[in-house]
Amino acid sequence: MFSNIKLSIFLAIKTILRGDKGSLILTVLIMLVVFLNLLFVDAVFKGISVTMDNGKINYQYGEVIIEPQTGDKYIKNTNDIVDAIKDFYYVKSVTTHLRTVATLKNDKHNDGRDVAQFEAGVIGIDEAVENDSIDLKSHIIEGRYLESDDYGKALLGTDMAGGYGSSVFPDDLEGVRPGDTITAEYNNGVSRDYEIVGIYKTKNFDTDSKMVVLRDDLNSVLGTTNESSEIIVRLVNKNMSSQAMIDFAKLNLGQYDIDDWRGKLAFGQTINKSFDMIGSILRIIGSLVAGLVIFIIIFVDIVNRRKQIGILKAIGIPESAIMYSYVIRGMFYTILGVVFGFLLMNFGVIGFFKSHPIDFPMGDMVPVIKREALRMSVILFVIAGLIGSFIPAIKEVRKKILTLMR
Numbered sequence: 001m002f003s004n005i006k007l008s009i010f011l012a013i014k015t016i017l018r019g020d021k022g023s024l025i026l027t028v029l030i031m032l033v034v035f036l037n038l039l040f041v042d043a044v045f046k047g048i049s050v051t052m053d054n055g056k057i058n059y060q061y062g063e064v065i066i067e068p069q070t071g072d073k074y075i076k077n078t079n080d081i082v083d084a085i086k087d088f089y090y091v092k093s094v095t096t097h098l099r100t101v102a103t104l105k106n107d108k109h110n111d112g113r114d115v116a117q118f119e120a121g122v123i124g125i126d127e128a129v130e131n132d133s134i135d136l137k138s139h140i141i142e143g144r145y146l147e148s149d150d151y152g153k154a155l156l157g158t159d160m161a162g163g164y165g166s167s168v169f170p171d172d173l174e175g176v177r178p179g180d181t182i183t184a185e186y187n188n189g190v191s192r193d194y195e196i197v198g199i200y201k202t203k204n205f206d207t208d209s210k211m212v213v214l215r216d217d218l219n220s221v222l223g224t225t226n227e228s229s230e231i232i233v234r235l236v237n238k239n240m241s242s243q244a245m246i247d248f249a250k251l252n253l254g255q256y257d258i259d260d261w262r263g264k265l266a267f268g269q270t271i272n273k274s275f276d277m278i279g280s281i282l283r284i285i286g287s288l289v290a291g292l293v294i295f296i297i298i299f300v301d302i303v304n305r306r307k308q309i310g311i312l313k314a315i316g317i318p319e320s321a322i323m324y325s326y327v328i329r330g331m332f333y334t335i336l337g338v339v340f341g342f343l344l345m346n347f348g349v350i351g352f353f354k355s356h357p358i359d360f361p362m363g364d365m366v367p368v369i370k371r372e373a374l375r376m377s378v379i380l381f382v383i384a385g386l387i388g389s390f391i392p393a394i395k396e397v398r399k400k401i402l403t404l405m406r
Helices: 003-019 021-061 079-086 215-222 236-250 265-306 305-316 320-355 371-397 401-405
Strands: 065-067 092-109 116-126 140-145 154-159 181-186 191-200 212-216 230-233 256-260 357-360 362-363
Touching: 003 092, 003 320, 021 256, 021 265, 021 320, 021 357, 021 371, 079 092, 079 230, 092 215, 116 215, 140 305, 191 212, 230 236, 236 256, 265 305, 265 320, 265 371, 305 320, 305 371, 320 371
Parallel strands: 116 212, 154 191
Antiparallel strands: 065 230, 065 256, 092 116, 092 181, 092 230, 140 191, 154 212, 181 191, 357 362
């Protein structure tokens, strides 16, 4: 058995070395393209999932979020909680938000007749520490960021302001720009005018549909002092969120809801599972294509070498040695396609998209190679190559010598 394998390897090497180099290069190139396409589609799906998740984490929830329980309005003694949380080594930053809802009105011609309105969330922030956790400052696309004395001034997200491209909402304020003044009518009956000083765009539609004001400004509207609607905690590593939730629960915070990014991204996880399913289907289809390519290549080669196969059998070369030599050739093409396809994907395609990310509505997307998906792709590809080379080899080599010599 071992001698037959050695002989198969010898025959495969000699055939490859003496064969047409152009055909060899073309075959490997075809396998490379098939494997690259398989990896790319799966990496795009994973990249979209990562982009969506990062948008929610970076601009909405953080890695861990503390909120009032259902029925409660605010978190009490916010400063004491923040001070306690900051002591943990894995906490990078903490920010607090005061949230409410208002009907925003833009009287475009100041005549009370053509008024655009939008019911939106209003967020009160501490501008001095906000950008350590939720970085809006670097996403200002027009105007400027809030300053410490900007009472009666606000930032608007692009999905609410209007006029900054497509929006997920059917209505908006129809073109508010920095320097314009809008009116906010709060649910408690308070009405305030705000000068818009900046427009921001994070590509997270939940964040981009909000108005942002100073926390003290919103305190004066709601009559709050040391209360918060949410405490957002950013960690040095998002995978430490489970440990953070356990530690925070020991701080006598049982009256509040503590959740991490996994819990908040439950809907996104459902989408991710759908993407994984689609990726698996495409992976199987791509592997079938690879198997068919190898089948055709090996079959054509065997048909063109029938007389040579007949001669080899006539001089006593075992059928198994001849058959395995073609299987080895098929695996050689397959493995080269996998190796070069992975190298081109990892160092070429992904490197390009890191410099030129795809502009998706939910953020800048860079394809991501998922380790488990890569492993499954390689396994399926190799199996497909093995089957695709074995079937024509066993079918043709087992024919009688006289049949092969005709």
